[in-house]
Amino acid sequence: MDTVKSQLPKESLLNVNKQSYHYIDSFQGSIIDKEDIILPIDVLKAFFNTSPKWIETLFTFRNKLVRVFGLKITNKIQNKKEIVANLKGEPDEQIGIFKIFETSNQEIVLGENDKHLNFRVSLFIEKNKANITQKQITITTTVVFNNWFGKLYFFPVKPFHKIIVPVMLKETIKNLNQKIEANYNESTKY
Numbered sequence: 001m002d003t004v005k006s007q008l009p010k011e012s013l014l015n016v017n018k019q020s021y022h023y024i025d026s027f028q029g030s031i032i033d034k035e036d037i038i039l040p041i042d043v044l045k046a047f048f049n050t051s052p053k054w055i056e057t058l059f060t061f062r063n064k065l066v067r068v069f070g071l072k073i074t075n076k077i078q079n080k081k082e083i084v085a086n087l088k089g090e091p092d093e094q095i096g097i098f099k100i101f102e103t104s105n106q107e108i109v110l111g112e113n114d115k116h117l118n119f120r121v122s123l124f125i126e127k128n129k130a131n132i133t134q135k136q137i138t139i140t141t142t143v144v145f146n147n148w149f150g151k152l153y154f155f156p157v158k159p160f161h162k163i164i165v166p167v168m169l170k171e172t173i174k175n176l177n178q179k180i181e182a183n184y185n186e187s188t189k190y
Contacts, residue, residue, distance in 0.1 A: 002029065003027050003028065003029040003166045003169045003170055003173075004027065004028055004029070005025070005026070005027060005028075006026045006027060006028035006138055007026055008024060008026050008122070008138075008140045009026075009124050009126065009138055009140075011106060011107075011124075011126070012107060012122050012124055012138075012140065013102045013104055013107055013109050013122065014109060014120060014122050014140060014142055019142075019144070021142040021143060021144055022143055022144055022145045022151075023141075023142065023143040023154065023158070024140065024141070024142045024143075025140070025141055025161075025162070025165070026138055026139065026140040026141075027138070027139050027140075027165050027166050027169050028136055028137065028138045028139075028169075029136075029137050029169050029170065029172075029173045030128065030134050030135060030136050030137065030173075031134070031135050031137060031173055031176050031177060031180065032133055032134055032135075032180070033133060033134070033135050033180055034133045035180070035183060037179075037180065037183055038125065038135060038176055038179070038180065039105075039125070040089060040103065040104075040105070040106060040107055040108045040123060040124075040125055041087065041088070041089040041108070042176060042179060043108070043123045043125055043137060043172065043176065044087060044089050044100075044108045044110075044123055045084050045085070045087060046171075046172040046173075046175035046176050046179070047123055047139075047168065047172045048080070048084045048087075048095055049081070049084055049175055050168060050171030050172050050174070050175050051168070051171075080095075083095055089103055089108050090103065091103065097112050098110040098111065098112065098121070099111065099112055101120065106124055106125055106126055107122055107123065107124045107125070108122075108123045109121070109122050109123075110123075111142075114146075115146060115147070115149075116145070116146055116147060116149045116150035116153050117143055117144060117145050117146055117150035117153065117154060118143070118144045118146065119141065119142065119143045119144075120140075120141070120142045121139065121140070121141050122138070122139065122140040122141075122142075123137075123139060124137070124138040124139075124140065125137055125138075126138075137169065137172065137173060137176070139165055139168065139169050139172075141161065141165060
C-alpha cells in the first residue's frame with residue numbers, strides 16, 4: 001500500500017477553475033475495487049475516519065497557537081463517527097474546519113477560507129486505465145496566501161503537512177480496503 005508523490009489530476013475541479021496556487025502537492029495510492037463500489041463519498045468518509053492520534057494532537061496544538069491570532073480553529077468534534085456516517089458529500093456540509101466546496105462523480109473538494117490563507121483538499125478517485133479493477137486515490141492540497149501572515153503561518157506547517165498527508169492517504173486506503181473486504185464477505189455469505 002505505497003503512496004507516491006504525484007500530480008494534480010487533469011480532470012480535477014481544482015484544475016478546471018484555472019486558479020493559480022501559491023502551494024500545491026498531490027499524493028496518490030491505489031485500491032483494488034473489483035465490484036466498483038468505492039465512490040468519492042466513501043473516500044471522504046474514510047479520510048475523516050482515519051486520523052491517527054498523533055495527528056489529532058498536532059491539530060489541538062495548532063488550535064491553541066493560532067487562537068491568539070484570531071484564525072479559525074477546529075473545536076473538538078462531538079459524535080464524530082455519527083457526523084461522518086451522515087455526510088452526503090454535498091457543498092456546504094462541514095466537519096471541523098473542513099467545508100465541502102465542490103463535488104463531481106470523481107471528486108470532493110473541501111477546505112476553508114481564512115484571513116491569512118485559503119486551502120483546498122481534493123479527494124479524487126479514478127479508474128486505472130491499464131487495470132480497470134484498480135482505482136487511483138489522489139489527495140491534493142492547494143494553498144493561496146491572502147497576506148504575508150499566510151506565508152509566515154505556512155512556513156512551519158509545510159514540513160508537517162508533507163508527512164501528514166501521505167499517512168492520511170495510507171489510512172484512508174486501509175479503511176477503503178476494509179469496506180471492500182466487508183462487501184465481498186457479505187456478498188459471498190450465501
